[in-house]
Amino acid sequence: MLPEDNILFKGIGHEDCRRMISCFNCEIKHFRSGSCIADYSRTSDKIGIVLSGAASMVRYDVNGVRTIAETLGEQSIFGEFFTFSGSHRSSVEIVADSDCQVLFVRREELMKRCEKACRCHSMVVENLLALMSEKAISLSEHIEVLSQRSIEDKLISFLQITEDNTPQGKAPQIPFSTTALSDYLCVNRSALQRQIAKLKKEGVLTLSKRTFRLQRPNE
Numbered sequence: 601m602l603p604e605d606n607i608l609f610k611g612i613g614h615e616d617c618r619r620m621i622s623c624f625n626c627e628i629k630h631f632r633s634g635s636c637i638a639d640y641s642r643t644s645d646k647i648g649i650v651l652s653g654a655a656s657m658v659r660y661d662v663n664g665v666r667t668i669a670e671t672l673g674e675q676s677i678f679g680e681f682f683t684f685s686g687s688h689r690s691s692v693e694i695v696a697d698s699d700c701q702v703l704f705v706r707r708e709e710l711m712k713r714c715e716k717a718c719r720c721h722s723m724v725v726e727n728l729l730a731l732m733s734e735k736a737i738s739l740s741e742h743i744e745v746l747s748q749r750s751i752e753d754k755l756i757s758f759l760q761i762t763e764d765n766t767p768q769g770k771a772p773q774i775p776f777s778t779t780a781l782s783d784y785l786c787v788n789r790s791a792l793q794r795q796i797a798k799l800k801k802e803g804v805l806t807l808s809k810r811t812f813r814l815q816r817p818n819e
Contacts, residue, residue: 609727628702629701638694653701655671657672667786756799
């Protein structure tokens with residue numbers, strides 16, 4: 601994906617986009633799978649946008665327990681003011697799930713007043729607000745999943761949301777390994793595996809590698 605294809609520059613022409621990238625002093629970095637893209641135990645004013653690949657926002661509590669707070673695919677945005685760490689005793693990192701290409705820009709560069717009051721700058725800010733709105737929805741969905749009482753209810757809630765968010769005509773896929781999914785749902789891995797096996801046996805869940813189909817009650 602080219603930088604100008606990113607949703608942050610949606611509605612801006614090729615030449616104007618190149619000019620805006622230079623104006624904002626953007627930088628593009630490449631990260632290998634498994635590497636740390638950002639560590640928010642240290643202060644950072646940079647906003648990152650995933651141009652290609654996938655990553656996760658990972659939180660570690662004081663005991664070192666790992667929780668996946670959010671998955672980040674192409675066009676996803678992250679930054680210190682999106683982490684919601686809630687405590688100085690927990691740390692938050694952005695970790696590459698695959699090889700990634702990430703565009704970084706300082707928040708102050710986006711928010712500063714444009715001397716020319718150009719339309720392009722206003723559109724970038726509008727696009728940033730749209731990205732923030734999408735992130736709020738994503739985090740709200742995660743809270744909805746975690747609010748379920750049982751492992752079965754958490755799993756089914758997650759699968760339903762994933763299915764609903766899958767574009768029409770495409771088969772829904774779980775974007776995690778079993779270990780990562782247990783971290784995302786905040787449940788024991790072995791207990792999650794038993795629950796998946798139970799749902800498959802009952803015919804509620806069809807699963808092939810990461811592609812799944814959830815049998816709805818009215819189907």
